[in-house]
Amino acid sequence: MLNSAKFDLEPFERREGEMVVTKDLWDRQIIDVRQRRVLRVNDVLIEQTPGNKTREWRIAGVDVSLAGLARRLKLGKLAGMIRPGASQPPVVNWRDLDIFGTSMAGGVGLKHDKLARMHPVEIARITDAVSYHQGAEIISALDDTLAADTLEEIDADRQIDIVMQMPDERAADIIEEMAPDEATDLMSELSDEKAGALLEEMDDEEAEDVRQLLRYPEHTAGRAMTTDFVSVRPSMTVAEVIDQNKQHFLTADLIYYMYVTDSEESNQLLGVITVRDLLLNERDVKVADFMVTEFLSVRPGEHEREVARKMAEYNLLALPVVTRNNEMLGVITVDDALDSLLPEGWKKRIPRIFS
Amino acid sequence: MEPKHRHSPSAEAIAEEEQASGAGPIARLLGRMFRPLHRLKRLPFWAYLVVLGPGVVSAAAGNDAGGIATYAQSGATYGYGLLWAMVVVTICLVLVQEMCARMGAVTGKGLSDLIREQFGASWAMLAVLVLLIANAGVTISEFVGIAAAADLFGIPGWLAVPPIALVVWWLVTSGSYRTVEKVFMLMSLVFFTYIIAAFLAKPDWGQVGTAIVQPKIDLAPVALQALVALIGTTITPYMQLFVQSTVVEKGVTLSDYKYTRFDTVFGVIIANIVSAFIIIATAATLFVHGSTNVNSAADAAKALEPVAGQGATILFGLGLFGASMLAAGVLPLATAFSVTEALGFEKGVNLSFREAPVFMGLFTVLLVLGALVAMIPGLPLFAVLIGVQILNGALLPILLIFIVRLASNRDIMGQYAIGPVYRVLAWGAVVLITIAVLLMFGTSLFH
Numbered sequence: 001m002l003n004s005a006k007f008d009l010e011p012f013e014r015r016e017g018e019m020v021v022t023k024d025l026w027d028r029q030i031i032d033v034r035q036r037r038v039l040r041v042n043d044v045l046i047e048q049t050p051g052n053k054t055r056e057w058r059i060a061g062v063d064v065s066l067a068g069l070a071r072r073l074k075l076g077k078l079a080g081m082i083r084p085g086a087s088q089p090p091v092v093n094w095r096d097l098d099i100f101g102t103s104m105a106g107g108v109g110l111k112h113d114k115l116a117r118m119h120p121v122e123i124a125r126i127t128d129a130v131s132y133h134q135g136a137e138i139i140s141a142l143d144d145t146l147a148a149d150t151l152e153e154i155d156a157d158r159q160i161d162i163v164m165q166m167p168d169e170r171a172a173d174i175i176e177e178m179a180p181d182e183a184t185d186l187m188s189e190l191s192d193e194k195a196g197a198l199l200e201e202m203d204d205e206e207a208e209d210v211r212q213l214l215r216y217p218e219h220t221a222g223r224a225m226t227t228d229f230v231s232v233r234p235s236m237t238v239a240e241v242i243d244q245n246k247q248h249f250l251t252a253d254l255i256y257y258m259y260v261t262d263s264e265e266s267n268q269l270l271g272v273i274t275v276r277d278l279l280l281n282e283r284d285v286k287v288a289d290f291m292v293t294e295f296l297s298v299r300p301g302e303h304e305r306e307v308a309r310k311m312a313e314y315n316l317l318a319l320p321v322v323t324r325n326n327e328m329l330g331v332i333t334v335d336d337a338l339d340s341l342l343p344e345g346w347k348k349r350i351p352r353i354f355s
Numbered sequence: 356m357e358p359k360h361r362h363s364p365s366a367e368a369i370a371e372e373e374q375a376s377g378a379g380p381i382a383r384l385l386g387r388m389f390r391p392l393h394r395l396k397r398l399p400f401w402a403y404l405v406v407l408g409p410g411v412v413s414a415a416a417g418n419d420a421g422g423i424a425t426y427a428q429s430g431a432t433y434g435y436g437l438l439w440a441m442v443v444v445t446i447c448l449v450l451v452q453e454m455c456a457r458m459g460a461v462t463g464k465g466l467s468d469l470i471r472e473q474f475g476a477s478w479a480m481l482a483v484l485v486l487l488i489a490n491a492g493v494t495i496s497e498f499v500g501i502a503a504a505a506d507l508f509g510i511p512g513w514l515a516v517p518p519i520a521l522v523v524w525w526l527v528t529s530g531s532y533r534t535v536e537k538v539f540m541l542m543s544l545v546f547f548t549y550i551i552a553a554f555l556a557k558p559d560w561g562q563v564g565t566a567i568v569q570p571k572i573d574l575a576p577v578a579l580q581a582l583v584a585l586i587g588t589t590i591t592p593y594m595q596l597f598v599q600s601t602v603v604e605k606g607v608t609l610s611d612y613k614y615t616r617f618d619t620v621f622g623v624i625i626a627n628i629v630s631a632f633i634i635i636a637t638a639a640t641l642f643v644h645g646s647t648n649v650n651s652a653a654d655a656a657k658a659l660e661p662v663a664g665q666g667a668t669i670l671f672g673l674g675l676f677g678a679s680m681l682a683a684g685v686l687p688l689a690t691a692f693s694v695t696e697a698l699g700f701e702k703g704v705n706l707s708f709r710e711a712p713v714f715m716g717l718f719t720v721l722l723v724l725g726a727l728v729a730m731i732p733g734l735p736l737f738a739v740l741i742g743v744q745i746l747n748g749a750l751l752p753i754l755l756i757f758i759v760r761l762a763s764n765r766d767i768m769g770q771y772a773i774g775p776v777y778r779v780l781a782w783g784a785v786v787l788i789t790i791a792v793l794l795m796f797g798t799s800l801f802h
Contacts (some may be wrong), residue, residue: 027472039700039701042476042699072476073476073480077431130439131462131463132463133463134463157606160606161463245719
């Protein structure tokens with residue numbers, strides 16, 4: 001611009017997709033997707049594009065070290081004295097960092113492809129370390145499935161804060177992708193209006209699952225169970241079980257146990273088979289020939305703790321939940337039952353401001 | 356028979372996985388300290404009032420060693436003379452705490468976080484420096500409080516402080532502080548007995564009433580120091596940090612902010628009523644009998660004699676110990692948290708000593724510093740306690756200016772920025788406090 005004869009004297013205005021280093025990068029938080037952590041930008045590294053005649057400059061990365069901070073404070077000498085810590089590389093490469101868009105006018109913001117390099121648990125941990133606005137921004141930047149997996153890993157209070165920040169339509173899309181029991185837990189913590197609005201937005205099938213589970217009181221097997229399980233008929237062969245459930249095996253929470261019911265309508269639980277049975281039996285053997293018919297089950301009204309105790313005692317991964325008439329309702333898995341065993345004293349919920 | 360699975364998780368496997376995936380001890384402790392209250396949020400307002408008790412309890416427990424010393428000294432030296440200041444300071448504190456709680460709910464960010472993002476690195480470092488000095492001072496005062504309590508039971512401070520400092524460090528880093536914290540809190544409830552003591556001492560309520568409504572300004576340097584100490588101990592800088600990060604960590608957002616506001620304001624008022632009664636009790640017992648100087652914990656304990664008689668010393672000692680222990684752990688932790696936040700290093704998640712050297716280092720240094728100073732032989736304990744509060748008061752305006760500017764900034768607060776009337780009140784509070792501090796420095800220089 002400087003080699004043109006005319007100067008552009010219009011005051012600078014940030015256009016969409018642009019950002020101002022001193023405003024949008026300095027002192028802001030970034031996500032280091034390689035080290036899976038949230039850091040603050042102390043300084044910005046700018047370098048000349050190597051081997052380029054147009055003399056372009058580009059941002060190579062950001063400095064997150066104490067030395068970088070000392071430089072910003074014009075304490076250059078001090079900066080030289082601070083040796084980079086062994087545990088913390090001082091510079092985050094531009095390729096490995098993601099920036100929040102909350103403070104920016106334009107379309108710059110978190111990018112899904114960068115965030116998706118992390119595991120849902122790690123993303124969840126990061127949403128925990130930033131403000132709830134930023135947490136919502138992170139979740140919004142993910143695709144529905146990853147967003148759902150991540151949301152499942154976030155604790156209930158944070159989930160609510162984040163869901164409340166999102167438009168209902170988007171929140172509903174994500175909740176649809178969550179396991180029904182997780183989605184129900186989340187819904188039960190929301191206000192009735194908000195939960196109603198979200199159920200309205202959700203696909204009928206998923207919304208129905210959640211409504212079903214919401215009928216059971218908190219801390220019961222009925223509330224904690226998932227309705228997403230593999231069910232088979234006794235007349236099916238091993239080959240049929242495998243072929244007809246391929247798609248379901250991909251998404252169901254738990255596929256180790258498959259539940260044998262008489263028909264879709266009456267849904268009477270007859271027996272249980274396992275993945276091991278499928279692997280060990282010939283392809284033409286019928287389910288009825290190897291299914292186990294003596295099994296433990298629980299009622300939907302049973303307390304979670306009781307369920308967890310049974311699982312621990314018998315070393316089980318899951319238990320079927322059935323009605324008094326032996327109708328199959330759902331499955332409670334060990335991870336859900338485990339939650340109830342973790343101590344949660346009522347005292348934790350008491351407000352503390354000045355302690 | 357249910358098929359048995361080889362990989363069913365055993366108890367050990369579960370414990371192991373928890374260890375591997377769980378956050379570090381500090382993160383766990385902070386997590387436990389700031390446990391959210393989503394269930395409470397959905398309760399009707401009256402239900403909130405019923406369970407409010409603990410909020411009030413912890414607020415009253417916020418009267419730490421420095422606070423007790425300052426209020427007792429003020430009552431003994433000036434009688435009811437500074438009660439009017441308690442009223443003004445309470446109003447200021449309500450404003451300041453409400454602004455910080457509000458900022459926490461609106462932005463979801465801590466105070467030093469906001470200062471860094473809004474005012475840049477240099478200003479943030481100034482704020483960090485102020486916080487470090489003020490909080491290091493208060494940490495020292497907590498250990499001095501522990502030494503003074505030990506003194507009351509006949510144990511020399513230099514003997515009692517090192518093992519106690521070790522225990523505090525261990526309790527915090529192992530994450531078990533939360534469990535024993537309640538014991539300290541109960542002990543510090545002893546100071547509620549000052550209310551009874553005040554009534555039993557039969558003060559002249561007419562005089563008390565007049566003192567509350569009629570400001571009496573004494574321009575003697577010592578009197579101004581007492582005033583600044585009173586301000587500094589009531590509006591302690593760490594309280595602002597703490598209220599904001601508690602709001603953030605509890606996951607309070609705008610939708611449930613009204614409960615938090617109520618809790619904040621109510622807590623402040625209750626805590627300061629207790630403080631005022633400490634002044635009244637000491638004024639009615641010590642001041643009227645001519646013992647106008649509180650030089651030691653034993654002197655301050657005398658004000659409890661109408662309640663406990665011979666047991667006053669023990670009662671006071673227990674309270675002092677509990678209150679000091681309560682803050683001795685939380686304060687260095689909150690300071691390290693806040694400083695790390697401003698610098699931008701990892702905080703709160705997945706922290707262990709190796710992963711977060713800055714965080715853990717700061718925490719340890721603060722604790723060691725506090726303990727070492729308190730161990731100096733022949734240290735005038737009560738003078739140090741009050742000196743720290745004067746320092747707090749003197750540093751306070753710097754932090755308050757940041758707070759008011761942030762709370763009125765529409766870029767950050769949007770429509771929840773404080774309105775024009777609120778802004779005038781808030782700046783009024785800042786100006787009043789600044790004048791008191793400048794007057795103190797001014798008069799001290801000319802004498």
